[in-house]
Amino acid sequence: MTLPVQRPRSFLERLFIPEILRGLYITLQHGLHNLFHQDQPTVEYPDMRRVMPDRYKGAHRLTTRPDGKVKCVACMCCAQVCPARCITIEAGEDADEPIEKYPVQFQIDMLRCIYCGYCVEACPKDAIRMDTGIYEINSFTRQDMIHDKAYMTDLMDGKKPLAEKFYRDQPDQAPAGFDGTQDRVVSVDDSRGL
Amino acid sequence: MPTVKINGIEVEVPAGTNMIEAAAKIGIEIPHYCYHPHLTVAGNCRMCLCDVEAGGRGPDIACNMQARDGLAIRTDTPRVKQMRKSVMEFLLKNHPLDCPICDQSGECRLQDYYMDYGQYESRLADPKVTKHKRQDIGDHLVLDAERCVACSRCVRFGDQITGTGELRLFNRTDHTEIGIFPGVRIDHDYQGNLADICPVGAITSKDFRFQKRVWYLTDTDSICTACATGCDIKVCHERNQVFRIKPRRNDAVNQSWMCDHGRMIWQDLTSLGRLLQARVEGQVGNTDAAMQTAVETLQGAEPGTVGVVLGTQASNEANWALWRLAKDALKGASVFWCQGNDPGAWDRVDDLLIDADKNPNTEGVRALTRHDASIGDGADLAHAVREGNLKTLLVLQDDVLGRLGDAADGVAVLYIGTHRNGTVDKAAVVLPAAHTVEQDATYTNRRGQVQRVRRAVHPAGDSRPAWQLLDRLGASLGKAPGASTAAIAFKKLSAQVPAFADMTYRALGTQGLPLVAPQPEAQTDQASQEHHEPAK
C-alpha cells in the first residue's frame, strides 16, 4: 500500500529551475571550501584510517596472564550468552596450573558474530575483549573467518587485518606494489569530534 | 497415618515420614544439603530449619522432624528466611567460588540456594581459609576440599552403603576438611554416586570432568541395560551425543544409586565392535539388500528346519516381534532362548546392585516362555543343532555360535544385534540393531519390574531398533508382527501375554510396573502405587 505524502509547495518551488540552481550553489560552496581548506570529514581509506574510540567494538582478542597463557578458563559463559551462538570452546585440564581448566581450542565464527559485545560483558575473567579497534575483519576464505585461539591471542602484536596476512602468504595474488612489510596506513585522529 | 500441617496446609503422610518429604508432597520445597532419602539423617547442615507452630519446640530441622499428629510447621516466616540466609552465609564464608571452573556449576545447591535464599552482601574481612584442591581420590573421582560444605553425605555413603568408609571430615570449625584416610583410595564400583550425592562441587566425576557445562545437557529417562538389575538412569546428551549417565531414584529397583560400569554404557554406542552397517557373508552393505537376502534364506529353507533364538539382551518388544514372526510369518519355526551370559561378558557381581546375570531382559523372555510352553531352552537348541534338525537360525542379539561352538557349523545364521561377537563373524546375514540409548522399548529386570528406555540419540549408522527390523522382515515375509512403533508393539504384547496384562507406556511411567504374577488371585496392587519423583 502506498500513502501519498502531501507537501505544500510554493509557486517558486513548483517552477523547479530555481531549486535546481540553489542545489548547485550549495555544491559549489562546498567544492570551493574544500579547495582551500583541509577539514573534510572523510578520510582516504584505506590509505588513511581513523583511530577508533576506546569503546569501539572491534575484533575479539584473548587477554593473557603474565606468563603468556590465556586468562580464559573455558567457563563457557561467553558461549552461553552469545546470541549468535558463534563461540566454540573445547575445555581441557591443565595439570600444572592452579587454575585447572583452560581452553584447548577457542573459536569465534566472525561471519556469524553480530558484535554485540555480550561475550565481553559475560566473562568473569576479563579474558575476552573487543578493544582491538580492528574493524577490517575480512578474508578470502570462510575458514579464515573463524578466528581461533592462537590468532586472537596474538592479535594485539600484529594488528594486521587478515587480508594483509593473506597477501603476505600469497604474494602472487597481492595487488601491484603491495609489500607486506610496508605500513601504508596513516591513522587519523578524530579530534574534530566527527 | 498422622496428619501434619505445613504452612497451614494439612497433609497425611505415613508415620515416620520427615518434614522435607511431607512438604515435597504438597509442593513446598525445604532447602537441604545433608538430608538424603537413602542415607541416615545427620542433621548437620541446618539449611532445613523451620518454625514449629504446634506440637513441638522450634525452630527445628525438618529432616529430623518425623510426622506425628498435631505437628504444625511453617517455612515462610521472616525468621525462617533469616535463618536460611544466615546458614548460607556460613556455608559460603570460606567458599572459593570456583564456579567458572567447577563442574557442579549449573546444578549446584550453593548456587541455587544463594539465589533463592541467600542474596546477602559478604561481610568477610579476613582472608578465606584455604584447603586442599584437586585431589585424586579414586579412578573416577576428583576431590576439592575447599568447595565442601561438610554435609557428610559422602561419609555416610561410604559407611552405610558400600561399607568401605574411606572418607571422613577431619578437624573442626572453619578448618573442617573432607578427606580420605592416608594411603587409602576409593576403589569400589559405586564411586560415581559420591559425585552425585555431593550437593556441591567438592566431589566431581573424573570421567565427565570439563566435558560439558551441565546446562547444555538434556536428560532422557531410561534404564541401564548392563545387568539384570536395570537401574533407573537419566541419559544426559547434547546434539545427538551422550555425555554422561546419572542414576534416577526408583525405590523398587536401585534406590538412588548405580554402578560405575553402568555409567559408561554410552561408550558402547561408538565402541570399536559396534555394528553400524548390515553385512552379508561378512561383506558390508546396505540394509535393504541384507534384508532381502535374509528373506530369501528364510523362504528357501525347508519347512521345519528354521529356528529363532530370543535374546535376553534385547527388549520385550523385539522378543515379542521375533516370537510373533516365528508363529505367523515363519509357520512352524521353533523358538528357543538361552539363559546365562554371553561368552566374554563383564564379570563383576555384588549384593548391592550388580547382578551376576548381565542380560537386562532375562525375566522378560522368561515371561514369554511361561506363556508359550513350546519355547525351548539352550539345551533344546544345542540338541536340535547337533541332531541337524536346524538349518537356519534367526538370532536376536545372543551369541549363539559362541555358546554352541563348532556344533553349529553348516547352520545359516541371520543375526540382529548391536555389537560384534563370535556369532557376527560367522553369520550369513547381520542386521545392525539400535542400542538401548537409541530406541524406545521396555526391559524386565531381575525382580520382574517392567521399565521403559527412551530414545536419547539417533541410532548410529544404519542401525534401527530390533523390533523395527523384525517388523520389516515380517512384512517382507508376508506377515508383519505389527510393530510400527514401540508403543504399538508393547500394546500388542500386553494384550497377548498375560504377564504384561494392562500395561501401557503411559502406565509404566518413569518407575515401571512389576510383571503380573501368574496366578490371578496373587495380583499385586502396585499398579496404583504412586510414582516417586527422584530426590534432589
Ligand code: SF4
Ligand atoms: S560479540 Fe556478540 S555475537 Fe559476537 S561473539 Fe561476542 S557475544 Fe557472540
Ligand code: SF4
Ligand atoms: S567467558 Fe571468559 S573465561 Fe569464560 S570461556 Fe568466555 S572468554 Fe573464557
Ligand code: SF4
Ligand atoms: S560448588 Fe557450587 S558454588 Fe562452589 S564453585 Fe562449584 S558451582 Fe560454584
Ligand code: SF4
Ligand atoms: S564432599 Fe560433598 S558430600 Fe562430602 S561432606 Fe563435603 S559437601 Fe558433603
Ligand code: FES
Ligand atoms: S537437611 Fe536438615 S540439617 Fe541438613
